[in-house]
Amino acid sequence: MPNNELFILSVLTISILCILVILLVYLTIRKAIDIKRREKIEKYKEIYNPLIFQLLTEGSYSRALTPESPLQQKAIEELLSRYANVLEGEEESKRLTEFASMHLTEYYRKQLKSKKWSTRMNTLYHIDDFNMISLLDDVYGLTKKNRLSHEELVHILRILALFQFQPLFQMLTNNYQYLSEYDYRHILIRIEKQQFDQFVLHFYKAELPLQKAVLEVISIKRERSYLPFIENSIHSNTGEVKLRSLKALAEIGYVKNINPYLDLLYSTKWEERMIAAKLIGSLKVEKAMPGLIELLHDQSWWVRYQAGQSICQFANGKDILRKVLETSNDVFAKDMAWEWLHKGV
Template sequence: MIKNEIFFLGVSATVILGLLFLILFYLVIRKWLEQRVRKKIDECMETLSPQIFEFISEGKISRHLHLDSDIKKKAAEELLTKFAANLTGEDETEKLRGFADSHLRNYFKQQLKSRRWSIRMNALYHIEDLHLTELQPQVLESARNEKVSHDERVQSLRILAAFQYEEIFDLLRSNSDYLSDGELRNIILRLNDHKFCEFILGFHKSGKQLKYAVVDAAGVRKDLKYVNFIESVYASYDGEARLRAVKALSSLGVVKDLSPYLKLRHSGDWKERMMAAKLFGSLKEPELLPYLLELLHDASWWVRSQAGQSIMLYPDGRKELQLVLETSNDSYAKDMAWEWINKGDFV
């Protein structure tokens, strides 16, 4: 019985070692093949670089320039992406985009149909970098495909926004429930003013996640023409939408009338009191400083911290905090004043 068990264990160990050896052999061969392909790509890049650069800079196409293999196309793809990141002139950029469209359009089409997720994602990134608007139908197909991964859908929507796709509002509205705030905001910020105004006009029929992202984007754009829109959101909505509106106004540093926002400092929601402190700091109106000192004594640590930071934005902020430190009976307010006095130089 014991001999049988020993024999069985020996056979099992031999099989496991054999499998491990096969896996190791496979990994070594795979690594060798990858390095071999990488070497060929690098060699092609050295050959193609001056030829492609000559076309981009002077418009001359070399008779030796033939992208007749996947290796050469991969090399050209990497070169064009590098050039695109460094070009600033419109003429050179347009030549680069035209070259990519002429020589790599079908190559990217094939990659978008690959079974491998990494190849499809890589193609989407390059389509964005090279601004290949001719591939918009294929990108749109990817965005609408229910079987694609979340990352592919987000990247496809980013590209369509950058391309100013005509129906981007409807497309984002139907996808907004599946995207995070950051993803939606990043997509919307790629829109030009004309397309962004469509989102403002359609704001009231958008889902809540899309509403939040539009308000955030209006603040990030830092354009005063959006003040009326943001203030209308503040006046018409409550909860998270109103908080986002106050945050956006804080980014702009402008309001048309202070009075609607003064009541926030007495809100039962600590987040609204905190955003009031943030807004008062960005506005830097002298009459708001007493309200910030009041908020420095708030029961919430977050409100006190934001109030301290905002006070430091005022010309006499450090002096006001020093006065709190010396005269206040509130130990929490004094602690916060001390904290911002000592780190205020880094605000």
């Protein structure tokens, strides 16, 4: 029996060693193939780079830029990705899109049907970067797939927003009501005003995440035309929606009548006091200065911090902070005044 066990153990050991050797050989060969592949791609990039640069900057096209193999397509794709991240001119970006559409549309169309999640996602990123509206129908078609990851769905919707896809409003308000505020915001930020107005009109029927996203996008874009909507939202809502509306107003930095908002400096909610302080700082309302000075003594650090920042936005803000530092008996107010006096020094 011991001899049999020893024999079996020896056979298993040899088998495992053989498997490890085979695996090592496979990985070595695979690595060598990958290195060779990468070297070829880099050589193609050296050839294509000046030609693509000339195409994008001057509009002159060379027949040598027509890819004839997957490696050549990969080289062109990598170069276009690099240029897409640095191009600022509208004409150059348009040329990049036209070139990518001419040579990569069919390739990406096949890649979108890949069973590999990573392949599909990378393809979506490239379609996005290159603004390839030629693949609009293919991208939209993906939304009808049964098995679609959350990451894929959100990126598909972001691309549809980039292409100003008209049915997107119905999709977001009827089919995808379960998305997060973060998801909605990254989609809506790409929509142009005419279509975004649909979401503003739909605001009071929307779920809270979509409402917050709409307000956040207005904050980011600082679009004055939405002031009546924002002010109405402040007076018609409470809680998070009211706070987001106040934030949007502060970011826009303009109101016709500041008086309705001055009382918010004395709100029982610290969030409202903080955002009111931000609004006063944006508008530089002199008569609200006593309220800002009082907020330097607030129990909330966030309110004190915003009050200090807002006071700094006034022409005589530094002088006021020095006076607080010299005369106040409140340690927290003195600390905040000192902090803003020495910021950037």
